Structure formats: structure tokens, C-alpha cells
Amino acid sequence: MFEYPWTSLMKLLDEIADIGRDPVSGGYVRYAWTEPELALRDWFRDQATQRGLALEDDGNGNIFAWWGSGPDAVLTGSHLDSVPHGGAYDGPLGVVSALLAIDELRQRGVKPAKPIGIAVFAEEEGSRFGLACLGSRLLTGAVAPDQVDLQGVFEPVGRRQDILDRIGCFVELHIEQGRALQRPVGVASAIWPHGRWRLDFAGEPNHAGTTQMGDRRDPMLTFAFTVLAANKEARLRHAHATIGRVQVAPNATNAIPSSVRAWLDARAPSPEIVDELVEALRAKASERASRDGTTVTMTAESITPAIEFHIGLRDRLARLLDAPILPTGAGHDAGVLSAYVPTAMLFVRNPTGVSHSPLEYAADEDCEAGVTALADVLQDLTC
Numbered sequence: 001m002f003e004y005p006w007t008s009l010m011k012l013l014d015e016i017a018d019i020g021r022d023p024v025s026g027g028y029v030r031y032a033w034t035e036p037e038l039a040l041r042d043w044f045r046d047q048a049t050q051r052g053l054a055l056e057d058d059g060n061g062n063i064f065a066w067w068g069s070g071p072d073a074v075l076t077g078s079h080l081d082s083v084p085h086g087g088a089y090d091g092p093l094g095v096v097s098a099l100l101a102i103d104e105l106r107q108r109g110v111k112p113a114k115p116i117g118i119a120v121f122a123e124e125e126g127s128r129f130g131l132a133c134l135g136s137r138l139l140t141g142a143v144a145p146d147q148v149d150l151q152g153v154f155e156p157v158g159r160r161q162d163i164l165d166r167i168g169c170f171v172e173l174h175i176e177q178g179r180a181l182q183r184p185v186g187v188a189s190a191i192w193p194h195g196r197w198r199l200d201f202a203g204e205p206n207h208a209g210t211t212q213m214g215d216r217r218d219p220m221l222t223f224a225f226t227v228l229a230a231n232k233e234a235r236l237r238h239a240h241a242t243i244g245r246v247q248v249a250p251n252a253t254n255a256i257p258s259s260v261r262a263w264l265d266a267r268a269p270s271p272e273i274v275d276e277l278v279e280a281l282r283a284k285a286s287e288r289a290s291r292d293g294t295t296v297t298m299t300a301e302s303i304t305p306a307i308e309f310h311i312g313l314r315d316r317l318a319r320l321l322d323a324p325i326l327p328t329g330a331g332h333d334a335g336v337l338s339a340y341v342p343t344a345m346l347f348v349r350n351p352t353g354v355s356h357s358p359l360e361y362a363a364d365e366d367c368e369a370g371v372t373a374l375a376d377v378l379q380d381l382t383c
Contacts, residue, residue, distance in 0.1 A: 087360025
């Protein structure tokens with residue numbers, strides 16, 4: 001059996017380790033179409049060219065690198081953008097592993113009967129334009145180019161049926177973003193339904209030092225109550241609710257705010273529970289606003305239904321790798337593509353369960369096992 005050159009994986013990860021890294025937090029700031037993310041795109045194109053892969057830009061910000069041509073291709077890959085101050089593995093591990101899985105297949109002397117492609121999807125995290133998996137949504141037509149404000153950064157072409165027609169299946173490798181995986185590699189079963197809602201709280205701006213407490217119409221109070229209510233309602237339903245982004249106006253230490261804008265991320269095992277959670281929070285926030293003399297509105301920005309990966313492909317990979325099958329609460333480009341092509345995911349163990357954080361971590365030997373597993377999968381599906 002081919003002995004994997006582990007130093008190559010470390011070398012590739014080291015090559016991109018400083019790109020977009022914040023020297024204070026140690027996390028990564030790699031928003032789509034900003035200098036660090038563009039540098040990573042150039043790095044990927046160079047790596048693909050060194051391997052003799054044919055590069056293709058789809059007009060939606062996504063990059064494809066092909067080994068071979070024709071229909072029924074097996075596609076893999078992930079993304080290179082990050083959440084604010086995110087970790088080193090979320091996204092890039094899947095891209096690096098895909099490049100090295102092709103290296104391993106060539107070392108094995110494998111000659112695939114089907115094309116193999118590597119995809120780098122744009123704006124997976126939604127950190128710049130607010131819509132997660134933007135690149136894959138545009139590619140598939142799940143969102144039209146005129147449905148998202150791209151602030152003049154680029155003009156997407158929208159659905160690329162010609163590319164979709166060439167994809168036989170898609171397998172994405174990703175670090176597991178919880179602590180459910182107890183072995184080096186696992187296979188995903190499904191993605192929890194989830195969504196993002198914008199909450200707008202409005203009140204009356206005033207002086208912090210002269211306005212009596214009973215005369216205030218402070219939207220920060222309504223906001224604070226809503227944060228606590230989200231936590232309570234999620235716990236009652238064994239769901240997840242997070243308010244991790246907020247904007248305050250005028251954002252002055254000695255002024256009562258005029259408005260607070262925040263974003264809710266809600267996830268649960270079923271769409272019914274997500275709906276219950278959101279509606280319960282809406283009712284509680286509205287009731288509190290009436291007592292505070294403020295107003296609150298909730299606007300859905302993106303809603304993703306429950307996604308079950310292709311059962312036949314999932315089970316085939318689990319048998320091949322003798323790997324456990326587990327669900328995830330995190331969204332991925334694989335979830336978007338699953339509505340259009342047979343799709344599966346491989347997870348690499350995350351011993352701490354920390355993700356979207358500089359503390360995100362995967363052991364070297366587990367990353368190595370992930371590359372080998374991905375190579376085994378690509379060989380099985382193309383030969």
C-alpha cells in the first residue's frame with residue numbers, strides 16, 4: 001500500500017497558514033473577494049496548475065480544477081473563506097485534502113475511468129454578503145444573481161447547468177464541528193434545518209446622564225432580554241440558538257441607543273422545532289418591547305430545510321471506510337448541491353469540538369487519515 005507523504009500535507013497547510021491571520025486573535029479573516037481570500041485563490045490555481053489540472057471559473061466566484069474530462073465526474077473540495085477570526089481547518093482542510101488525494105491516487109498508479117474535480121466554493125460562510133454557501137447557491141440556481149446585494153464586487157452569471165450536468169456526485173471532506181465523532185473519520189447522514197433572522201430593535205436616543213430610568217425607551221433592554229430568551233427557548237427544545245452579531249447606533253458610551261440590529265442563528269433536529277423556536281422568540285421579544293416602549297421586527301434572511309445526504313452513496317462510503325455515520329448541525333456547500341447531484345460528506349475528528357474559532361483543531365494523524373479516506377473514496381467511485 002502507498003505510504004502517504006505526510007510532510008506534503010503539512011507543507012501545504014504551512015504555505016497558507018499566515019494568509020489572513022490576525023496577529024492578535026490568531027484567527028483568520030478571509031472574507032470572500034478580499035485580499036487574503038484572493039491570495040488563497042491564486043495559491044489554489046498555482047497548486048492545480050502544478051498538478052496539470054484544467055482550471056475553470058464558473059462566473060459565480062467558484063473555481064474548478066479537473067483531472068480528466070467528460071460526464072459523470074466525481075467532484076470534491078470545499079471553501080477557503082472564513083468566519084471572522086475563524087480557525088485554520090474549516091474549509092481549507094477539504095481543499096488541501098482534495099489536492100493531496102489526487103497526488104496519492106497518482107502514486108498508487110490509479111487511472112480513473114471518470115473525471116475527478118476539485119471545487120473551491122465562494123462565500124461559504126456568508127461573512128461578507130450575509131448569505132451562506134453563496135457560490136454553490138448561485139451555481140445551482142438556488143438563488144438568482146439579482147436576489148443578493150453583492151455591492152458591485154462582481155456580477156454572477158447564475159445557474160450553470162452545463163457544469164451540473166457533468167457532475168456524477170460530490171463528496172466534501174470537512175473537519176467535524178462538534179465532539180460527536182470518536183474515530184478519525186466519519187460519514188455524514190444529514191444536516192439539521194437552520195436559518196438566519198435579522199432582528200431590528202428601535203427606541204429613542206437620549207442622554208445617558210440626564211434621562212431618568214423610568215423615562216427611557218431603550219432598545220438595548222429589549223435586545224438583552226431577547227438574547228436570554230433565545231437561549232432559554234432553544235434549551236427547552238434541545239435546539240441551538242445564537243445571537244453572535246450585533247450593531248448598535250449611535251454606539252456611544254454616554255448615549256441611550258436609538259436602535260440595535262442583531263442576527264439570530266437557529267438550528268434544530270426538525271424544521272417544526274425551528275419554527276416553534278423562532279415564533280416563541282418573536283412573541284417574547286414583542287411582548288418585552290411593548291413594556292420597554294420600543295419596537296422589534298424579525299426578518300428571515302435565509303432558511304435551509306433539513307438535508308439528508310444520498311443514502312446509497314452515504315452507506316457505500318461508510319462500508320468502504322468502516323466509518324460511523326452521524327448528523328451535523330452545520331451547513332455546508334454539500335447541503336446545497338445535494339438537491340441537484342448525489343452528495344456525501346466525510347468528517348475528520350475534532351477532539352475539542354471547537355470550530356469557528358482560533359482554537360479549532362484536528363490532530364495531524366487524523367488529517368492524514370482523512371486524506372487517505374478521501375483517496376480511497378475517489379478511487380472507489382471512479383474505477
